[in-house]
Amino acid sequence: MQRSDGARPAVIPVGLAPLGFLNAYLVRGERTVVVDAGYPSGARRIVTALRRHGIDSGDVSLILLTHGHLDHLGGAAELRRRLHAPIALHRLDAAIAVSGRDRPLKPTGLAGRLFAPLAPRTAPAFQPDIIHDGELDLAAYGVAGRTIHTPGHTPGSISLLLDDCVLAGDLLAGGFLRRHAPGLPYFADDLAQLSESIERVSAVAKGPLYVGHRGPLPLEAVARRFPRMTP
Numbered sequence: 132m133q134r135s136d137g138a139r140p141a142v143i144p145v146g147l148a149p150l151g152f153l154n155a156y157l158v159r160g161e162r163t164v165v166v167d168a169g170y171p172s173g174a175r176r177i178v179t180a181l182r183r184h185g186i187d188s189g190d191v192s193l194i195l196l197t198h199g200h201l202d203h204l205g206g207a208a209e210l211r212r213r214l215h216a217p218i219a220l221h222r223l224d225a226a227i228a229v230s231g232r233d234r235p236l237k238p239t240g241l242a243g244r245l246f247a248p249l250a251p252r253t254a255p256a257f258q259p260d261i262i263h264d265g266e267l268d269l270a271a272y273g274v275a276g277r278t279i280h281t282p283g284h285t286p287g288s289i290s291l292l293l294d295d296c297v298l299a300g301d302l303l304a305g306g307f308l309r310r311h312a313p314g315l316p317y318f319a320d321d322l323a324q325l326s327e328s329i330e331r332v333s334a335v336a337k338g339p340l341y342v343g344h345r346g347p348l349p350l351e352a353v354a355r356r357f358p359r360m361t362p
């Protein structure tokens with residue numbers, strides 16, 4: 132079992148699809164923050180993972196959604212019902228939660244074009260409890276970390292910065308064949324914004340990037356694949 136050493140939270144990946152093709156995470160500090168919730172079936176798997184790691188459901192202080200795609204927020208309503216923890220989502224992605232309907236997906240390449248027709252387009256609608264602008268200090272939720280706004284994949288995408296790693300949602304994705312090889316996410320609403328966000332996260336990251344699909348991505352590999360344009 133992974134435990135936090137106090138100041139430094141432990142990151143526990145929860146596989147919601149085989150081979151890391153869809154991930155949620157448990158971030159365990161003094162309390163536990165669940166990052167992302169998968170499709171509706173993800174809630175049950177996350178609750179099982181909490182139990183397996185000896186984390187009481189009452190210890191979960193927050194369900195933090197990295198962005199408003201259905202494969203990340205579809206399970207959030209059910210997870211809140213089971214854990215009684217509030218859901219946090221960026222203001223610019225909140226409409227997707229409230230409607231339960233995804234926006235059109237803009238593929239960045241072949242994988243996106245293949246996946247787009249297969250992706251479910253609806254999920255149980257819900258009202259997020261905490262609608263924010265991207266800057267959340269998780270100290271209030273018992274985890275030493277903070278979020279920053281990293282738009283591009285969606286307008287309301289965020290990344291969670293911890294002492295020694297980043298939970299980056301779909302800012303980047305691991306490769307189909309090489310899971311630790313960083314690449315663009317399968318979809319992006321705004322590629323220019325996405326590049327800026329990748330650069331911003333690269334500048335402050337102190338360790339690997341844990342992402343929604345495949346990964347984790349070593350920081351050196353991200354720097355090689357996406358060299359920074361600004362010093």
Ligand SMILES: [Zn+2]
Nearest residue numbers: 198200284301
């Ligand atoms: Zn996404």
